[in-house]
Amino acid sequence: MDFCIICGRKTDELYDNMCRDCYIKNRALIEMPREVDIIMCPVCLAYRYRGKWMRGEGGVTERVKEAIGKLLLAKSNIYAKAIKDFQLQILRGGERIPEFKSATLLVKAYVLGYTDPRVGNYSNECEVIVHLKWKYCPSCLKVKIGKEEAVVQIRATGRKLSEREKERIANSLERLIGEMYQTDPEAVVLDYTEEEGGMDIKLPSKRVARVIATYLQREYLATVKETFKVVGRDKGREKTRETISVRLPNFTMGDIIEVNERHFLIKDIRGGKVYALDLARGIPITLKGNDVKRASPIAYETVPAMVISENNGYVMLMRLDDYKIVELKKEDMRIAKLKEGESVDLIVTGNRLYLVKS
Numbered sequence: 489m490d491f492c493i494i495c496g497r498k499t500d501e502l503y504d505n506m507c508r509d510c511y512i513k514n515r516a517l518i519e520m521p522r523e524v525d526i527i528m529c530p531v532c533l534a535y536r537y538r539g540k541w542m543r544g545e546g547g548v549t550e551r552v553k554e555a556i557g558k559l560l561l562a563k564s565n566i567y568a569k570a571i572k573d574f575q576l577q578i579l580r581g582g583e584r585i586p587e588f589k590s591a592t593l594l595v596k597a598y599v600l601g602y603t604d605p606r607v608g609n610y611s612n613e614c615e616v617i618v619h620l621k622w623k624y625c626p627s628c629l630k631v632k633i634g635k636e637e638a639v640v641q642i643r644a645t646g647r648k649l650s651e652r653e654k655e656r657i658a659n660s661l662e663r664l665i666g667e668m669y670q671t672d673p674e675a676v677v678l679d680y681t682e683e684e685g686g687m688d689i690k691l692p693s694k695r696v697a698r699v700i701a702t703y704l705q706r707e708y709l710a711t712v713k714e715t716f717k718v719v720g721r722d723k724g725r726e727k728t729r730e731t732i733s734v735r736l737p738n739f740t741m742g743d744i745i746e747v748n749e750r751h752f753l754i755k756d757i758r759g760g761k762v763y764a765l766d767l768a769r770g771i772p773i774t775l776k777g778n779d780v781k782r783a784s785p786i787a788y789e790t791v792p793a794m795v796i797s798e799n800n801g802y803v804m805l806m807r808l809d810d811y812k813i814v815e816l817k818k819e820d821m822r823i824a825k826l827k828e829g830e831s832v833d834l835i836v837t838g839n840r841l842y843l844v845k846s
Contacts, residue, residue: 503544503607512610517568517599520545523617524563526555529625530588531632532673538562541625543671552585553578556595556618572609573600585620593618625672630692634678638730640689642704645711645738648685653740657687657704664703668696692731701732706760709777711735743785744837747775751786751837753844767835767842770821788837790844795830803843816843 489503494510501778503511515599527536531668533548534541535555544554584591595618600611624632642657645692649657658680668675674693681688691697698795704710709831716728739745743754744767752764752773762775793814796804805814814834823845827834835842 492845501606503604504531508607511604511607515567515603517566517571517610518561518614519565519567520560520597520614520616521563523619524556524559525619525621526552526557526559527621527623528552528701529628529673530622531811532625532627534625534627534673535559536623541627543673547584548588549578549582549705551622556593556616557597560597560616568599568601568603568628569605571576571599571601588622590622591620591666593620622642625673627693630677631674631678634688636678636729638691638694638732639698640691640700640732640734641683641686642710642734642736643684643686644736644740647738647740649687650740653736654682654687657708660702660707661689661703664700665696669698672696697730697732701734704734704736708757709760709762710736737780737783739780739783739785744835746779746786746787747779747783747785749840751840754834765844768821769842770823770843770845786837788835791834791836793827793832793843794832795826795832797828798826805832805834805843814841816841818843821841 489498491498491507492502492507492510494514497507499507506514523576527554528534528551529541533551534543535551535558537555542558544551546554550631557574557576563696569597577598578593579596580594581591582593595616596613597616598611600609602609619726629639630637643713644653647819657809665675672693675696678692679690689700691700694773701712705712705768711734712728713733715733718728737757739754741756743753745752745754751767752762752775753767754762754764755772756763760777762772762780764775765771766773792808793805794808795823796806796813798804801817803816803817803818805816806812821843823843833844835844
């Protein structure tokens with residue numbers, strides 16, 4: 489049996505010449521500062537940590553507690569070899585947090601861990617005064633004052649964007665920017681205008697502008713070109729505004745393009761591919777970006793027609809615009825048997841005729 493140097497109790501086990509109870513009382517797991525300052529952004533709820541702005545998760549109170557915990561641990565002397573649990577409780581001042589007002593909080597910190605594995609886990613509690621201050625982070629400040637760093641100009645080569653294209657692009661960019669904002673507070677649109685048959689999107693971040701341009705390039709087979717203009721100087725460094733020109737192809741949905749002397753009716757453009765109808769064979773086909781790199785739309789008209797008969801691999805039709813009779817060979821067309829009187833469409837491109845089921 490040995491004696492504890494603190495309480496004098498006899499014990500079979502000593503830890504630094506102390507019994508377990510005295511060891512726990514005299515060996516703190518962590519030594520925290522009495523006061524700490526926390527700076528947070530009222531917009532994105534990022535907090536200042538070691539010279540950087542960090543973003544957390546959860547609601548405003550959860551993020552405030554996360555910021556306090558992170559800074560407390562950074563400013564504390566930690567003696568524990570392992571911390572098993574760390575929790576915070578706001579005892580006073582928490583009612584001002586949802587109001588985004590500066591506040592002095594009284595916070596209790598609970599720590600569970602050990603300094604000596606033979607002793608096992610034990611806990612410490614301490615109270616800390618936290619001075620909470622709200623300040624815009626640089627990203628949110630740029631957005632608030634409308635500081636424009638980049639503009640994405642979306643146009644189409646040799647034509648105007650259709651209303652359908654503009655609506656589709658706007659919807660897809662709304663989703664993209666919404667996802668980006670979860671981790672980047674600069675992922676917002678400062679201004680949106682429709683100019684010269686296209687769209688202009690003004691942004692507070694060159695980085696976000698490039699992500700948008702890359703997405704359009706990948707999704708809609710667009711080409712991208714960047715230019716910049718010097719707009720001033722800041723601490724001796726040039727300040728520039730970026731203009732990213734995004735050009736969609738000269739064809740769109742509903743157009744007919746010619747590739748290797750074959751004609752295709754474009755049904756959709758997405759995911760970097762062109763989904764089309766092979767007019768000669770009457771079957772859907774997927775074309776890659778390289779396949780249509782030099783393709784251009786060709787003039788055509790759609791003429792309603794009616795099936796008169798189908799015999800021996802030929803289809804006899806009557807055009808309903810001028811009532812002329814047309815005969816087409818059907819052997820290459822993968823179209824189900826046609827019925828007499830059935831309505832179809834004739835696509836006329838120069839001297840070629842294609843049969844398309846209505």
